[in-house]
Amino acid sequence: MTDAALPVTERAVERFTEAYLRSLGAQIEKRGRRWTVTLPGDADTALELDGDVLEIVSDPDEVDEGVIAISPEAPFVERMLDESADKTPLGVLSLTQDQFELQLPPWITGGTVEVVDRSFTPYYDRRALCALFHVGIETVSEYQTEELHAVAVDLNDHEERPRLAETYLDLAEDDQQDPSEGRQFDEQTLSDAIETTNEVLEREIAPMVRDTRERATRAAEVELDEYRQFVQQRREEIDEEISRLNDRIEDETEAIDAATEQAERVEALRKRKELQSELDDRRAELDDLTEQIDRNFPEKRREVRERHDLTVRMRPVAATSVSYERGDLILELTTGDATVEKSYSYAIGAGVMEEPSCDRCGRQLTEENPLALERNRVIGDTCCGN
Amino acid sequence: MSRENLVEVDFRHEDEDTLLADAGESSSLVEHLLTVQANRLQAGQPDSELRSLSHLDEENVKLLEHQVDAAHRALFEMDGKALLADEVGLGKTIEVGMILKEMHYRGTDDAVLILTPAQLAQQWQGEMLEKFGLDFTCNYDDDFAGFDAHDHVIASIDTAKSDRHRSTVLARDWDVLVLDEAHYVKNEDTDRYELLEKLSYDYAFFLTATPIQNDVTDLYNIISLLRPGLFGTREAFHNYFVNKSQETLVNRNELQNRLRKVMIRNRRDETDIDFTPRNVTTRTFEPSPAEKDLYQSVTDYVRTAYGEDQGQKLVLMTLQKEVVSSPEALKQTVERQLDVEDGKVVAHADQLNRILDCVDAVKTPTKLESVQRITSEARERVDKGRVIVFTQFRATQQKLIETFADQGYTTHPFHGGHSSDEKEEIVERFEEEGGVLVSTDAMNEGRNLQFCNVMVNYDLPWNPMKVEQRIGRIHRIGQEREVYVFNIALEDTIEEYVLERLYHKIDLFQQSVGELSEILTRLEETGRNFEDEVFERLVSADSEVELENDFDAMAIDLQEQRDLADKLEDFNKGVFEGFDLGDSDD
Ligand SMILES: [Zn+2]
Numbered sequence: 007m008t009d010a011a012l013p014v015t016e017r018a019v020e021r022f023t024e025a026y027l028r029s030l031g032a033q034i035e036k037r038g039r040r041w042t043v044t045l046p047g048d049a050d051t052a053l054e055l056d057g058d059v060l061e062i063v064s065d066p067d068e069v070d071e072g073v074i075a076i077s078p079e080a081p082f083v084e085r086m087l088d089e090s091a092d093k094t095p096l097g098v099l100s101l102t103q104d105q106f107e108l109q110l111p112p113w114i115t116g117g118t119v120e121v122v123d124r125s126f127t128p129y130y131d132r133r134a135l136c137a138l139f140h141v142g143i144e145t146v147s148e149y150q151t152e153e154l155h156a157v158a159v160d161l162n163d164h165e166e167r168p169r170l171a172e173t174y175l176d177l178a179e180d181d182q183q184d185p186s187e188g189r190q191f192d193e194q195t196l197s198d199a200i201e202t203t204n205e206v207l208e209r210e211i212a213p214m215v216r217d218t219r220e221r222a223t224r225a226a227e228v229e230l231d232e233y234r235q236f237v238q239q240r241r242e243e244i245d246e247e248i249s250r251l252n253d254r255i256e257d258e259t260e261a262i263d264a265a266t267e268q269a270e271r272v273e274a275l276r277k278r279k280e281l282q283s284e285l286d287d288r289r290a291e292l293d294d295l296t297e298q299i300d301r302n303f304p305e306k307r308r309e310v311r312e313r314h315d316l317t318v319r320m321r322p323v324a325a326t327s328v329s330y331e332r333g334d335l336i337l338e339l340t341t342g343d344a345t346v347e348k349s350y351s352y353a354i355g356a357g358v359m360e361e362p363s364c365d366r367c368g369r370q371l372t373e374e375n376p377l378a379l380e381r382n383r384v385i386g387d388t389c390c391g392n
Numbered sequence: 393m394s395r396e397n398l399v400e401v402d403f404r405h406e407d408e409d410t411l412l413a414d415a416g417e418s419s420s421l422v423e424h425l426l427t428v429q430a431n432r433l434q435a436g437q438p439d440s441e442l443r444s445l446s447h448l449d450e451e452n453v454k455l456l457e458h459q460v461d462a463a464h465r466a467l468f469e470m471d472g473k474a475l476l477a478d479e480v481g482l483g484k485t486i487e488v489g490m491i492l493k494e495m496h497y498r499g500t501d502d503a504v505l506i507l508t509p510a511q512l513a514q515q516w517q518g519e520m521l522e523k524f525g526l527d528f529t530c531n532y533d534d535d536f537a538g539f540d541a542h543d544h545v546i547a548s549i550d551t552a553k554s555d556r557h558r559s560t561v562l563a564r565d566w567d568v569l570v571l572d573e574a575h576y577v578k579n580e581d582t583d584r585y586e587l588l589e590k591l592s593y594d595y596a597f598f599l600t601a602t603p604i605q606n607d608v609t610d611l612y613n614i615i616s617l618l619r620p621g622l623f624g625t626r627e628a629f630h631n632y633f634v635n636k637s638q639e640t641l642v643n644r645n646e647l648q649n650r651l652r653k654v655m656i657r658n659r660r661d662e663t664d665i666d667f668t669p670r671n672v673t674t675r676t677f678e679p680s681p682a683e684k685d686l687y688q689s690v691t692d693y694v695r696t697a698y699g700e701d702q703g704q705k706l707v708l709m710t711l712q713k714e715v716v717s718s719p720e721a722l723k724q725t726v727e728r729q730l731d732v733e734d735g736k737v738v739a740h741a742d743q744l745n746r747i748l749d750c751v752d753a754v755k756t757p758t759k760l761e762s763v764q765r766i767t768s769e770a771r772e773r774v775d776k777g778r779v780i781v782f783t784q785f786r787a788t789q790q791k792l793i794e795t796f797a798d799q800g801y802t803t804h805p806f807h808g809g810h811s812s813d814e815k816e817e818i819v820e821r822f823e824e825e826g827g828v829l830v831s832t833d834a835m836n837e838g839r840n841l842q843f844c845n846v847m848v849n850y851d852l853p854w855n856p857m858k859v860e861q862r863i864g865r866i867h868r869i870g871q872e873r874e875v876y877v878f879n880i881a882l883e884d885t886i887e888e889y890v891l892e893r894l895y896h897k898i899d900l901f902q903q904s905v906g907e908l909s910e911i912l913t914r915l916e917e918t919g920r921n922f923e924d925e926v927f928e929r930l931v932s933a934d935s936e937v938e939l940e941n942d943f944d945a946m947a948i949d950l951q952e953q954r955d956l957a958d959k960l961e962d963f964n965k966g967v968f969e970g971f972d973l974g975d976s977d978d
Contacts, residue, residue, distance in 0.1 A: 011435035018436075022429055029422050090430035096414045097424025138431055146621070154435035178428040193415040197408075204405055219398045225624055226399055232628045316401040322411050323431045326424065 010138055010156040010175060014078040020062050023076050023083065026090055027055075039063070040073075052089060053082075095323060096191070099136075099177070101330040101355040103128065106173075108335060109357045117376030117387050119339045126352060128333035133161045135191075135199040136174040137325040139207055143215065144317045145222045157210065158328070159203045161195075166206050173355040174328060191327045200322060207320060219316055226314040233306055237295055244292045251285040330355045339379060346382045366390045437468065448493065453523035454869055455490065458658040459483050463490035465656055472595035473618050475574070475651075477968075478658040480601040480907050480961060485516065488570055488597055489524040495595070496526065501567055503543050504528075505593070508572040509913045510548035511857065511921075516572065517546050540564060549577070553587040566593040573913055574598035577617075578610040580626075588617050601910070602960045603655070604967060608633050608641055611651075619654050641967060648968070657968055670867050672901040674879040674891055677758045686750040687885055690715040690722065691930075693743040698931045700739070709927050714785060716887045717851035718759075719751045721785035726751070759880050760795055763848055766878050767801065767828055770846050776826025777801075778844040782862045783851050784833055792830045792850065802827025808834030833858055842871040849879045852887050854923045856900050860908050863901070877901065886930055893943035894926075898950045907957065914953040 012018055024041075027034060030049040035042040039062040043055045059073045060082070066075040074082045103126050110121065136158040143151045158171035191199065258278035265271035298306075335352035338345065351359040362377075363370045364386035371377050371386055378387035385391060445460070459482075466474035466487070476484045488506075495501040506528065508516050513530050520526040529536055531547040539545055539552070539560040549571075552561045569591060571577065577584045596618055604610045612629045615622055623629045635642045679687065694708045707729070714721040726747050730738055738744065763781060771777035783789050789805060796803045804822045806815065806829055822829045823843050833853065844866050853859055867875040881887040895901065900908070912922060925946055933939035 010432050011437070012429070012432040014433055014436045018433060022426075022433060025422075026426050026430075029420075029426055087430045087434050090426050091434055092427070093430075094419050094423040094427045095411050096417075097419055097421050097427075099421060138428060140435070152435070154432060175428075175432075178425045178432070191415055193412055196415045197412055200408055200411070208403060215401060216398075219401060223398045225628075228628045228632045229624060232625065232631045235631060236627075311399050314399045316399060317404060318401060319404045319406055321406045322408060324424070324428050325411055326428070 010154045012179075016062065016077060019076060019078050019080075019083055023060070023086065026086055053086065091323070095325065096196075097324075097326045098191075099174070099326050099328045100131075101173070101328060103331060103354050106354055108352075110337075111358045112373035113362075113371040113376050114337070114339075115376075116373040117378055119341055119377055119379055121337055122340050122345070123336075123338040125336050126331075126333055126354075127336065128331040128354075130332055131329050132332050132353065134158050134167055134170055134328045134330065135161060135196075135203055135325055136171055136328050137200065137203050138323050139203075140319070140321040140323055141207070141211055142317075142319040142321075143218050144319070145218060145315070146225075146313055151218075154323075155207065155211070157203050157207050159199070159206050161199055161202070164202050164206075166210070167353075167356050170328065170330065170353070170356040174326065191325075196325065196327075199327075200325065203322075203325075204320065211318070215316065215318055222314045222316055223311075226311050229314075230303065230307055230310050233310070234299075234303065237299060237303070241292065241295045241299070244288050244295070248285060248288050248292065251281055251288065255281050255285065328355070332359070339377075341379045344379045344381055346379060346384070348384065364389050445490070445494075448490075448524065453486065453489070455486065456483065456663065456869070458663045459487050459490065462487045462656045462658060463494065466491055466597060467494060470654060470656075472568075473597075473654065475598045475600070475603065475614060475618060475655040477600055477603050477655050479660050479965070480910065482658050482660060482663060484599045484601075485519055485572075486523070488599065489520055489526070491597060492520070492526055492568065492570070493524045495568060500595070501544075503564060503566045504545070504568040504570070505539075505552075505561070505566045505591075506546040506570040506572070507549040507552055508546065509576065509909075509916060510550060511855075511912060511916055512572060512909055513546050513548050515857070515861070520546070549584055549587070553583050558587065561587070562590050562592070564592070566591065567595060569593040569596045571596070571598045573909075574600040574614055575602050575605050575610065576913070576917060578605050578613050580613050585613065585617075602957075602964045604964050605960060608647070608967070611647075615651070615654055622650060622654060644967070659965075667867065667869075668871055668874050670863070670875045670877065670902065672877045672879070674881060674896075675762060676881050676883050676888055676891075677762055679758055679882040679885070680754070682750065682753040682755070683758060683882065684884075686719065686722075686747070686754055687715055687882070689743070689747050689750050693740060693747060695931050696743065697740060705927070708931075709923070712886060712927070712930065713851070713854070714788075716882060716885050717783060717785050718757060718788040718791050719754045720791045721787040723748065723751045724787050758882060759850065760791070762880055763792070763850055764795070764799065766846075766848055767796065768799075771801075774846055778822065778826045778829070779846045779848060780829045780831060780841065780844055780866065781848045781850050782831055782833065784853060785851070786832060788851065789830050789832055792828075796828045796830070804829040806831040806834070808832060833862070841865045842868055845871065845873045846876045847878070849877065852879060852881065852890060854886075854890055854926045855912075856895060856898075856908055856922065857912060859895070859900065860903070886926070889930075889939065889943050890926060893940070894947050894950065897947040898954055907954075910957045911950060911953045914957060915950070 024034065027043060027045070030051050030053075031046045032049070032055065033044045041060045041062075042057060043060055044057050045051065045053065045055045060076050061069050061073050062076045063069055063080075066077050066080040069075045074080075076083060108124050108126055110124075114121065136156065139155045139157060141151075141153045141155055156171045156175055158167040158174060159165070160167055160170075255278055258274050258281060261274040262271055262278065265274055330353055332351070332353045334349045335358060336347060336349045338347050340346075350362070353359050361370055362384065364375070365383040366380070366385045367389050369375060369386050369389040371384075375386040375388040378385050378391045380390070445455070448455070458478075462476060462478070466472070466476065476487055478484050478487070492501060492504065495504075506516055506520075514532060517528050517530045520528050526544070528544045528546045529542040531545070531551045536542070539547070539557055540563070547557075551557060569588075571588065577588055579585060598614060598618060600614070603614055609626070609630055612623050612626055616626075633641060633643050633647050641647070690711055694712050697704055698708050707725070711722065711725055714725055726744050730741060730744050730748075732738055767777070767779050767781075770779045781792060783792065786807060789807060793803050793805050802825050804818050804825075804827065806818050810818065818829070819841065822841075829844075847863065847866055849859065849862065853862075863875070863877055867877075879891060881891055898911070903911075915922060929939065929942040929946065933942055
């Protein structure tokens with residue numbers, strides 16, 4: 007999974023504007039930072055340009071009257087991006103070896119072994135789906151995060167191909183595109199492919215989701231804690247009220263016993279009954295609170311936690327069927343006194359597909375433990391080199 | 393935290409159908425990749441450089457690294473809602489200036505409201521204009537026509553919340569709200585808090601060096617205005633961060649973690665701000681008998697007149713200030729008092745005429761002699777003999793210029809009547825030719841005079857902020873030499889009282905602008921105004937002894953405010969100790 011957002015620099019905006027207008031068939035006459043642009047009458051766009059002047063500026067307010075500003079956040083640029091973003095969400099791309107130089111992994115380039123010769127033998131075509139997803143995480147306790155992720159998944163083995171996703175993004179950035187075409191996805195294949203990609207995406211964003219979830223849970227706990235303290239406090243208050251009521255009932259009982267007049271007695275009895283009923287109410291409330299405390303506030307807990315629930319929204323905005331060749335990369339390696347030929351599983355756009363290890367001790371070869379040669383054996387330079 | 397304890401997550405896969413609708417159709421790869429790019433650009437942050445920086449004139453404002461960094465973070469990492477909580481004296485105003493400049497540059501500043509304590513409003517206005525070229529209307533301007541009449545407004549917060557303006561302030565959708573000294577809005581029960589809560593704005597920058605005044609809940613209040621919800625409910629916040637039984641702070645790390653999303657705090661120890669020493673000398677002289685007479689006659693008149701009509705306060709205060717500045721300054725005002733329409737009776741005309749007689753009796757003012765001793769010493773010992781002499785009055789300025797010119801000095805008058813270009817030329821000439829620059833207090837913050845290191849206060853504003861602003865013209869970042877400040881005063885006059893009893897007791901001349909404004913704002917919060925206090929004491933004291941006692945009492949008040957301000961600063965230091973300046977994204 008790769009963060010696919012691009013910094014919106016003046017340069018990026020300028021390049022995009024030119025590429026987009028050209029894709030619409032525009033005629034562009036450039037004079038320095040001012041372009042005169044005319045779109046064909048039948049161009050598939052809501053933009054209307056007929057000899058209009060566009061100017062590349064840093065400040066959209068800087069342009070003369072009637073001139074259209076091209077800069078990050080300029081209204082024209084935003085309209086163009088909005089239009090283009092929805093226009094062609096599906097595409098097909100084939101990666102072949104004549105488009106790319108063969109890429110060597112860091113565990114070769116990081117060492118001292120010289121690559122004398124390299125060649126690629128394709129065996130079969132594989133297909134992957136490269137897709138862009140908007141990922142939004144919402145919770146009440148934090149600000150919503152919005153990110154754009156690129157995910158590439160091979161459709162045979164359903165494995166993620168992170169380097170392929172990067173290659174795909176690089177290609178998109180390169181406006182000198184060779185318009186090669188390939189097999190289109192039908193709806194069913196695409197639907198299945200997206201489902202697979204969704205699984206990978208969910209797995210990939212899991213750590214981020216978990217962090218947010220933990221923070222949201224903490225926020226919920228704090229809120230619940232606050233409620234708990236409120237209830238405790240209320241219980242203490244009721245305790246006091248009950249003891250006060252008991253005292254008063256006792257007083258009334260004494261008054262009843264001591265009463266000499268009938269009226270006085272009746273009044274005390276009435277009063278005691280009233281207090282008794284109030285006492286019963288308080289006791290009921292106390293029982294209720296005590297039960298809540300004993301059961302650790304199940305309803306309140308549910309309510310608070312539900313409010314803090316997370317929503318993760320994933321929305322695919324573009325999907326590309328990428329076919330890429332897989333085969334063997336054959337390398338002739340030398341250290342001066344020893345020369346060996348090695349073959350590694352390789353995919354165009356994704357590079358070497360295996361992670362070989364030291365022939366002597368079995369440790370994995372990495373940038374830090376690069377390949378070295380011992381006679382015709384491949385060893386790690388750090389683990390077993392001299 | 394175990395897995396089953398966590399709150400629920402709802403995963404939603406949305407809008408897949410929209411995508412599937414196009415399946416099977418052929419499409420252009422070029423167009424498709426453009427769609428990919430368009431989505432990536434839409435998701436991207438706009439180029440987050442401070443693009444306006446290159447448009448700032450370095451002559452007018454020198455930006456420090458921590459300030460640029462703060463402006464950048466507030467704008468781009470905190471999405472334009474930040475609490476700028478640098479320690480005192482690190483230039484929070486500059487940070488806001490940069491932010492507003494950048495917003496202006498990006499066109500997101502259609503309606504901007506800066507709310508400050510009353511006595512800082514005009515200083516803000518000056519700084520925004522001189523340093524950043526940002527033109528604000530202040531509620532104290534003559535042409536201020538209400539909060540709906542201008543797009544860029546600086547106002548005292550109490551004016552904004554007053555019955556007269558409140559509804560207009562609230563009716564508007566402001567793009568940007570700046571709140572200076574935000575800690576004075578701490579309490580959720582106040583009118584000020586209510587105003588802010590109801591204000592509608594997109595971006596907000598709150599400033600304070602001491603976000604916490606009483607307890608940590610103050611922070612909750614301020615932050616809740618900026619980012620409602622960041623801290624949950626007030627009670628939850630209090631329960632989580634305050635130990636109830638001891639009223640102490642708990643979970644400090646968690647507090648700092650959350651604050652990092654919204655608060656920036658630079659510390660003095662960590663910036664490279666380094667000021668050269670400042671030497672302040674007060675020279676007090678015995679007035680001549682004629683000067684004593686003059687002073688007595690003015691003071692008597694002021695007391696009598698004020699006793700009868702308090703509405704005249706401003707004029708009377710001016711007279712009391714002018715009498716210690718120069719006979720020339722005084723004379724003009726007295727003559728104007730006497731010169732009323734025919735038929736109207738001038739109150740106390742006899743006393744006013746007696747003042748004029750006393751003015752004529754003063755031949756050579758003592759101060760005028762003493763200032764020349766300083767300038768001639770400077771001529772010998774300082775580069776190009778550069779000295780800046782400050783006075784509050786134009787008439788005094790003219791007299792000084794004449795006197796210095798007669799003595800063969802190169803002179804440069806500088807006052808509010810000059811255009812901005814003229815002012816610039818005057819400063820350039822002063823730098824090149826040297827000599828004496830005689831300036832009124834129209835010398836603005838933005839003027840860069842650090843090539844000069846000697847300054848004379850020929851007369852003394854009663855408002856300590858003004859004194860500090862004068863000194864700040866030369867004692868600023870970029871000054872490489874020691875700075876010499878001379879105060880000239882006559883014995884037994886209001887100036888001597890203010891200097892000796894007040895300024896020296898609170899160590900005024902060694903305080904930074906920030907510290908001073910804090911002391912004065914605190915005073916203002918208790919409903920008092922420094923200049924008024926001075927004046928009231930002067931006119932109401934019945935005897936010399938009472939006067940001295942009165943000023944001593946005021947000094948104690950000031951000292952108290954200062955101690956309280958220091959204490960709060962220390963407390964905040966403790967709370968935010970170790971507050972990480974680094975990036976917040978993790
Ligand atoms: Zn090994």
